[in-house]
Amino acid sequence: MSTEIALGAGAGLSTELATEHHEHHEHHQSFITKYVFSTDHKMISKQFLITGIIWAFLGGLMSVLFRLQLGYPDSHFYWLQDVLGKFWVDDGRITPQAYYALVTIHGTVMIFFVLTAGLSGTFANFLIPLQIGARDMASPFMNMLSYWFFLAAGLVMLSSLFVETGPFSGGWVAYAPLSALRDASPGSKSGMDLWLIAMILFVVSSLLGGLNYVATILNMRTKGMSMTRLPLTIWALFFTAVIGILSFPVLFSGFILLIFDRNFGTSFYLSDIFINGVGALPNEGGTAILYQHLFWFLGHPEVYIVLLPAMGMASEIMSINSRKPIFGYMAMIGSLFAICILSFLVWAHHMFVSGLNPFVGSVFVLLTLLIAVPSAIKVFNWLTTLWRGNIRFTPGMLFTIGFVSLFISGGLTGIWLGDSAIDIHLHDTYFVIAHFHLVMGVASMFGMFAGIYHWFPKMYGRYMNNTLAYIHFWITLVGAYLIFWPMHYEGLAGMPRRYYDYSSWESFKQFAELNRFISTVVIITFAAQLLFIFNFFYSIFKGRKVTTKNPWGANTLEWTTPINPGHGNWDGEIPEVHRWAYDYNKDGREFIPQTEPVGADESQH
């Protein structure tokens, strides 16, 4: 008995099942199976997206609240106190405990729930089967579980906002001992327990999702879809999933040790410590640096988990809307791969001032600066794709160009921070905040917006409103720069991160008005995001209907499906692929879909 025969039988069976499903689902599907416990990758992707949007709203709102404190440290917001209660706002001012809780949960939520689950979860689920030509994910059930673990993680994190001692407040990195000792701060009590539970659920969700994405991309490509014909979105999502599969377990290990330190009297991360009001602790022999290593072994790859999907979508949207092939397709794949490898070799550049051996530091400087090479390759490829293109400024395209702009602006300061000597001065200042928000936070957010505006017609069969989208884009782009650009100056002047109130420092008093300016822009920019949220939900129900299968004139497979594809994506056979995804303006034709066979006298790309 050969395995191949068995496999053949299995494969035949699964396609049969998929088509069966497809017809079956069209007719009688209850609300529960269609919208709640759905195994359709498109519905799961929408669940990820809408959950992500809710978290982005909450995470953004948190930043508005702590910016109120930073911008208006002398003002009293009594109305806020009425809304939020005394734990958060006392005497009209954000309390110090609440301030630290807000920055911590803002960071955690934005990085993990919005830009990891909200971004990868949405677009990996939506695009992988549609763009490689598969009826669904390899395991739709695991896919569903992945969402439900994510939702559970979110609910646990949300519940931590309501416990008596408040949510965790030791920063999103959760360094020991603040995270390891219950008595270290109010937020280190049950808030930290809930934070840990939420994050472990999140790791499970990420693993279930990631395994599915990898297996689907490797195994379920349609006939003719070789790896080098894949759209760059798929390559990016593939590497994202691989990075997640290999880096999250290390964080998980770190959390296991942390749980033992918190609950079972161990001292993995704790040396001899004395706490005010508690006394000397019995812990000995551990080191807090160990946690930092384990954390940043995930923490640094994590920024590429956040960024790569945005890069992939930017490449795709940019090529479509420039009506030009992507410049340097293979170089794009190569640089994604290089980033994927390097992402695992640079974590200690977050720890230059932790007492790290300067020689080890110098190795990490070298490896860190090497990332500039693939990053620059990507940027030049994007710019050369735009060059002399017949650019259509759709909202998706605008956000893509904005993404490239932010990636350049934020990326250049990465070269500063990657240098251990300069980092001694800049470490833990506003310069760092400016850097990572531009290059990773806002840039990926722009990638996500680009993806939403671009694929919304495929998701819901309707368009989003363009006018609102343009307003949203310009306010967000200008706002992002106005918020984060001045922070470079503050950071260079030595203004540290994570301080509650700068007004009592002579050196930082000069920034009081600049801080107020930033906070004002934050409020305006946040308001513009409400515009987006309104546009999104309004357009789901009332948006202009899509009337053609391929509204953007794109080559990839998702635009060969019906306008509102059912479970199974294609009505008949899955189309076969004959070419790469980037034949735009070739041989006098504006675009040639991947499904079209290569003609006899067609030129080489």
Next chain:
Amino acid sequence: MSTTTATVTTKWWSGGKSPFNVEYGKVMMWYFLMSDTFTFGALLIAYGTTRFATQGWPDPNHVFNSFPGLGAGYPLLFVSLMTFILILSSVTMVLAVQAGQNMNKKGVVTNLIFTIIGGLAFLSCQAWEWTHLFHEGAWWGRNPFLNADGTQSTTNFTNFFFTITGFHGFHVFSGVVINVIMLIMALNNTFEKKGHYLMIEKAGLYWHFVDLVWVFVFTCFYLV
């Protein structure tokens, strides 16, 4: 094997088929095992760095020298037995997988039962060892053993020992549960109906991985 003729001209990566000629579940299992390698790798490296940063460490020959019924004075004898049992269970797992490939239900069932017994025996041994150490005063945050040079030892010896062997034991336990499910499915003719025993192969991959991890855990805690 009838695959040989087919593979000559096949373009494995051109889409429409699995490039590795395996179904998706096995791809997932391999990636999961890579992921789990990083979990254990992180734990063992954490252990290694902490140990290297610590002055002195207890001598495993001295700590692990008891055998049930015989008392103390048998360094590493018991853990050698545990290791032998686990490796033996890997052998029976191989036999189960092979029987599955030959569509031999009886062979699958018999060897799965042996594997489950091996797994349970390993877990029981671990339970005995933990109980024994506990009665000697060792536990998370408590370390009664002295360093090899007679000086006071840190609790990180026991902290890491119980955490990592416990985490491995949890993996063995999961493996036993998986194998029991496989056994039930085999007895219910689920695989006969499917026409293949691929699930057994995936369970086998996991089981061998857990064995392999034990080799490293064993080396790190008992030999070095």
